[in-house]
Amino acid sequence: MAHGRLVWDGASSVLLMAACSSRRRGPSPGMGGREKVYEARVETRSPEHMLLRLSEECCQDLRLRPDRELQVELQFQLNRMPLCEMHFALDSLQDCTLLFPEPPAVGVPLPLNSCSTEDLDARLNARQREAVRAIAAPFSLQLPPLLLCGPPGSGKTFTLSLAVGMLLRDDTHRVLLCAHTEEAADTLVNDLLTLTDPPLAQGSLLR
Incomplete structure (x- = not known):
């Protein structure tokens, strides 16, 4: 879907935490009894995969290993800067006849x-x-x-x-x-x- 593609192409980072099924076997919740949320940067992506850069703290807390699979809940963070730059470029045009001829x-x-x-x-x-x-x-x-x-x-x-x-x-x-x-x-x-x-x-x- 169009909005799904926008999220996939425009996401610069994600927020993640262990899914419910993984929390039972994972670390204890953070302070205040709330589940700890981590931010991960998007390194590369393809139509089928997205590669994230996880922090050392995230890997240690979630006990990540090369041979372990972990279900997580994700929230994509959109990078709106490119859209803002495109709007600014249009707003800065002194002569709009090239884009909007008479x-x-x-x-x-x-x-x-x-x-x-x-x-x-x-x-x-x-x-x-x-x-x-x-x-x-x-x-x-x-x-x-x-x-x-x-x-x-x-x-x-x-x-x-x-x-x-x-x-x-x-x-x-x-x-x-x-x-x-x-x-x-x-x-x-x-x-x-x-x-x-x-x-x-x-x-x-x-x-």
């Missing part, structure tokens, strides 16, 4: 013929083909900002990678790709390396 200058001519049908990957659907044509359109063609929306797995990164690959067929083009997570950036780089035809020249892609 309506008379943003008419989208259809169909866009910046690339022929034969140049497009057969796996693209009709809307994705229009998006690729719009991204790869000549700079002389005044177009509004393009926003690709869709649930996970709908082909947003795939469409963007193919469009960037078409732009890079022209040696004069320079493309800057930004992502809000390391995993998203790695996915973009991998798609560019595997999907771009002809393949990118050595040294033309910087991460």
